[in-house]
Amino acid sequence: MNKLKYIAVLAFLGTFGISEIGAQIKEEQLILNRKREPEVKKIEKKKTSVIQEKNYPPENKKKEDSLNLKYDIVNVPPVSDFKTTEIQSEDISPKFNNDFQSNYFRLGYGNYGKFLADANISGKVQDNVEVGADVHYLSTTGLKKDYDWDSKSSQAKIGAYANIYAEKGKYNLDANYGFNNYNYYGIYAFSPSNSDLDLQQKVNKFSVNASYDHYSNEILNNVKVRSYFLSDHFNAKESYADVELNLSKHDFEVTNDITANADLGIDLETVNSKFELLNQNNSNQLNFTLSPKVTFYKGESYLLIGSDFSFLNSKLSDFTGENKGSKFYWFPRAEVLVAAADEFKFYGGIDGGLKLNTYGNLLEENPFLISDLLLTPTENKYHFYFGLKGDINQMFKYDVNAGFSKVNNAQFFINNGLFNNTISTDRPGFDYANTFSSIYDNGTLMEIKGDLQAFPMENLTVDAGLHFMKYKLDNLEEVYYKPLVQFNLGAKYTMLEKKLALGFKGYFVTDRTSNAFLVTPNDFVPGQYLPTENRDVKVGGYADLNLSAEYKLHKNFSIFALGNNLLGAKYQNYLGYKVLGAQVVGGVKITF
Secondary structure (H helix, E strand, O other), X not given: OHHHHHHHHHHHHHHHHHHOOOOOOOOOEOOOOOOOOOOOXXXXXXXXXXXOOOOOOOHHHHHHHHOOOOXXXXXXXXXXXXXXXXXXXXEOOOOOOOOOOOOEEEEEEEOOOOEEEEEEEEEEEEOOEEEEEEEEEEEEOOOOOOOOOOOOEEEEEEEEEEEEEOOOEEEEEEEEEEEEEEEOOOOOOOOOOOOOOOOEEXXXXXXXXXXXXXXXXXXXXXXXXXXEEEEEOOOOEEEEEEEEEEEEEEEEEOOOOOEEEEXXXXXXEEEEEEOOOOOOOEEEEEEEEEEEEEEEEEOXXXXXXXXEEEEEEEEEEEOOEEEEEEEEEEEEEEEEEEEEEOOEEEEEEEEEEEEOOOHHHHHHHOXXXXXXXXXXXXXXXXXXXXXXXXXXXXXXXXXXXXXXXXXXXXXXXXXXXXXXXXXXXXXXXXXOOOOEEEEEEXXXXXXXXXXXXXXXXXXXXXXXXXXXXXXXXXXXXXXXXXXXXXXXXXXXXXXXXXXXXXXXXXXXXXXXXXXXXXXXXXXXXXXXXEEEEEEEEEEOOEEEEEEEEEEEEEOOEEEEEEXXXXXXXXXXXXXXXXXXXXXXXXXXXXXX
C-alpha cells in the first residue's frame, strides 16, 4: 500500500509538468532573506523570526491573533530572472521539520555560473537569550549568449539577531547589511556600437529592527521599530524609520456572553529621499497615524469598529524649486465575522490607509528604476471587501474574498525613453531606454483573491493561490505592469521515512501592458536620435514551473537539487530584461 502511495504522488507531481508543457515558465526562488523555517503558502498567520517559546503566546494573545488573521496572496518574484535583486521570495527547498536542527550551511552551483552560499548559525548564551547570524550570497554570470554587454549580477546579505525572553515579554533585535550589484542590461530600443558598456548599478542597504511584545495586553501590547539607510551607485540616498506603539485593554466583559478588546495604535513613519541625477528629485515625508478600534466578540464571531487618522507632512523639491504641504486623512475601519462553523466563516468590512512609496520598497519590486524618482504617497481612500473562509476537518483550508477600492495616486512603473537625444559614444549606462520611473493616477480597483491548502495524504501538502485585479484609471489609458490574473500552485511530499523530500511550485501570470520606444537617427537634425513612443505594448504572460529534491544521507548531511524555469522560456518581467532559461543547481547541506 505504501508503494502505491508513493507512485500516486509522483504521478501527481509529474502531471503538473506535463499539463503545462507548452507554456512559458517562471521560476521559484532561492531566497536570500528567508526565515529559518519558511512556509510554502499556508493560510494562517505568518510566523515571525522569533523562536516560539513553549508556553507562549498566553491565551489572551492567541485570542487576539485569531481576530486579526490576514490571508493575502504573496506576490512572488522569480529566481529565473537572473537579476539577483529580484530573488526575494520563499525558498521551495525541502525542509525537514522533524530533526529540530536550526543551524545549517549550504553550498550550491549550477548552470549560468550560478553560485549559492547560504548559512544560519544560532545558539543560546543564556536560558532565555538566543543570538544568531545569517549569511546569504548568490551570483550568476548572466545571459552571455543573449546580450553582447555584461549582464552578470550578485547579491549578498549578512545579518545578526538576538531574541530575549523576559518575565513579562519578549525582545527581538536584528541588524543586517545587504548589497545588490547588477547591470541595466535590458537594452531593446537600439544596439549600441560599443559592447563594452558600463551598465553597473549597485544598491547598499543597512537595516536595524527591534520589537518588544508584552505577554499581557494590559495597556502595553507591543512596540516595533524599523529603520534602514540605502544608497546606490549614482549617489541616491534614502533614510527610513517607523515607530509603532500598540496600547490595549483586552477581555473585558460587556454581557454574560460578549467580551471586548479596546486597542489604540500609534504610528510615526518618516522617510527622506535624495537623488543626484537628472531632475534631482528630493522628498521628505512624515506620516503620523492614530488607529483606535474596539472589537466585540462572541465565541469565534466578532464585530470590529474603528478608524485611522493620519496627518501627512511632506516637502518635495527638484532643481526647479520646492513644494511643501500638510494634509489630514480619515479612513473608516470596520469588520464583521460570523462563524457559522469551522468550515464556514463569513466576513466583510471596510478599511483604508496611506502608504508611503519609498525608493527602497519600489526597488524590491523593480530593481531597474532610474535613480531619480518622484515619490508620492498612495491613498487607499476606502476598500470594501467580503469573503468566506474555513477549515474542513483539518484537511482543507480555504479563504476566498472579493473587494472594491477607491485609490488616489496609485503607483505604477513606466518605461523611460532617452534622457539625452544626442548621438554619443559615451552615453551613461542608464540612458539606453533601459530604465523605469514611477507614475501615479487615481482610479478604482476590483480584486478577487483565493487561497487554499489541502492535505490529501499524510506526507503531502498541496497549496494554491489566485489573484484577479482590474484597475479603472482616470487618466492613464493603460495599466502598466499589472497582470489581470496571477495563479500559483505548489506541492511538498516526503518519502523513504522522510529521508527524501520533493517540492513543486508553479507560477502563472497573464499578459501585462507596457510602453516602449523606437529609437532611430533623426534625418532632419544630424547627430540626434528620434525616439517614438508606443503606449500599448504587450509583455507576454508566462508559466514558470519548478521542482526541488533533497536527500538526507546522514542526520547532519544531505544533498539537494533545484530545477528552475524548467521549460526554459526567457520571458520578461520588465520589457527588455530577459530571464534565465532552464536552470539546475545542485549542492550539499550540513546541519548541526
